[in-house]
Amino acid sequence: MTDTTEKAARPKEAAVAGRPARSRAPRRLRLRRGLTPWLFLAAPLVLLITFTYAPVANMVAYSFTDWDGVSPELSWTGAGNYVELFTRPELFEVFFVSGYYLAASAVQIVVALYFATVLSFNVRFRNFFKGVLFFPYLINGVAIGFVFLYFFQDGGTLDSVLGLLGVHSDRAWLGTPVSANVSLAGVSVWRYLGLNFVLFLGAIQAVPGELYEAAELDGANRWHQFRYIIAPGIRPVLSLTVILSISGSLSAFEVPFIMTGGATGTETFVIQTVKLAFQFNKTGLASAAAVVLLLIILAVTWVQRRLVPDDKVDLV
C-alpha cells in the first residue's frame, strides 16, 4: 500500500489528524489526515478481504464450474451444479438432518430460559449451578465427541444408568438413523445450552431490580414477572439466540463428524460439503452447496431483522 509508506515517512503531520474542523486545514494536510486511518485499517482490511470476501466471491464463481479443486482446467457449466443439487434428492436430504438440530435448539432455548430465570433469583449454590451449566460450552469438541461415544456405547454410561433404574435396554443408540440423530442432537443441546443460558442470565440481570419490587407490590407472581418483565426485557438477546440456533443447526459439523463420521443417516450439510470437496474432488458442486447454505442463512438473518427491528445495531 502506497498510502502506508507515505504516511510512515511523515509521522509529524499525522498527529494533526482528527475528527474536528477538517474544512479549515490546507489541502495537503487534509490529504495526510485522510490517510492516517487507512494506516491502521490496512492489515484488518487486507485480512478481511482475503479470508472472507475473496472466498465468498470465488465460491460463487466455482459454483458455476465443474472444477475438481486440483487440475488447472475447469469449464463453465452454468447452473449445472445447482440443477444437480436440487434434482438429486440424496444431496438435498442432508437438510432433513438439520431438522433434528433445529428441534433440539428449540428445546435448548426453552430449557436455558428456564434455568436463567431460576438462577437469577436467590438460590443456594447459585454459582455452582451456573458453572455446571456453562462449563460444557468450553470443552473441546473432540473430547465431547468421545465422552458421548462412550456414553452411548453398548454397556456404556447410558445403558449402565438405565440398568440402575431397572430398564435393561439393549440397543445401539447410534445404530438407526432416527435414534442416532436424536442422540447427536441431544449432545448438541448438552454442549451449547450453557452459552444460551449465560446470555439470557446476563440480559435478565440487566433489567432494573426495582421493576421486580414494584411488580411484587402489585401482587404479581413469578410467572407474571417472567411474562411482563423478563420476557420483554430480553427480547433482543432472545432473537439473536434464535438466529444463532438456526444457522448453527444448518451448519452442524463437529459432533456428528467426530462421533459417527456421517454414518447411519447422520450426515449433515457441512459434512457432505467437506466430503464432496476434499474426498471426491467436486469443488464446483461443493461450492454450489455452500452458496445455497449461505443464502439460506442470510435469508433467515434478514427475516429476523425485519421481525425484531429493535435489535440495536449502533456501530456507526
Place this chain on the structure above:
Amino acid sequence: MSRMPRVSRGGVARTLTYLSLIAASVVVLLPLLVVLLTSLKSEKEMADDSGALQLPDDPLNFDNYVTAFQDGRMLSAFGNTAFILLFSVTGTVIIGSMAAYAIDRYTFRFRKLVVALFLVATLVPGVTTQVATFQIVDSFGMFDSRWAPIVLYMGTDIVSIYIFLQFVRSIPVSLDESARLDGANAFTIYRKIILPLLKPAIATVVIVKGITVYNDFYIPFLYMPSEDLGVISTSLFRFKGPFGAHWENISAGAVLVILPTLLVFLFLQRYIYNGFTRGATK
C-alpha cells in the same frame, strides 16, 4: 448486578426448582465423571464387563494417561496449540484494536463502507466458505503449516473488533486531544493511551479467542493434515484410530484435553462469563 428479591412461595415450588437444578447437574456431570472413572481403569477391569459406573480398583492408576500422553503425541500437540494460540491471539488483539481505533476516532471517506464490510462479514459463517478459503490459503503456500490456522483465526475474527469498538468509544476523546497538543502522533496515541486503557477489552478478547482456538477442530483438521502438526483437537481425534475400542486410553486422552479448560474456567470464571456475554451479543 441486581438480584431479585426472594419471593415467598410454597415450599413445593422451591423443592421443584432445586430438583430441576440437581437433575441438570447430574445430566451435565455424569458423562464427564464416568469418563474420568474409565480413564483410571486397567485394561483387565474394562474387559470384566462390570459396567461403566463401576469404580476403578486403583483410583491412582495413571497408566492410561501415560499411554495417551505418549502415543497420542500430546506434548507436541500442546506445543503446536500454544504456538498457534500465541500468534493468533496476539494478532487478533493488535488487529482488532487498530481497526476499532481507526473506525471510532477518525472520520474518513468510505468509513461507512468499511464498517459495513466488517458488519456483513459477521453474517458469513466460516464453515460455508471453507472450500474456497482452502484454495486461497493453498495458493499462499500456507497449507499444512501452522500459519494457515493463525492467519485464518486473525483474519476472520470480527467479533473482537466490535468488543474493542465499544471500549474505544468509552475512552474520552479529550485524552487523545491533550496528547496531540503535547506532540504525540496517531500511532503514539494508539500505543500509549488507547491500548493501555483497553486492558479489560483485551482480557475479554484473549479469553474468548483463546478458548475458541484451543477447542477448534475444523480448521486444523482441514489445513494441517501432517501428523507432527497435530493440535490437541486433531491429535486426540487421531489417537482414537489405533486405540479403537480401548476406552480406558481414549478416556484418559479426553480428560487430558479437558483438564486445562477446567483449570482456566475455575480461575477466571467471572471474566469468562462476561467475555462470552459481550462477545456474542455484539
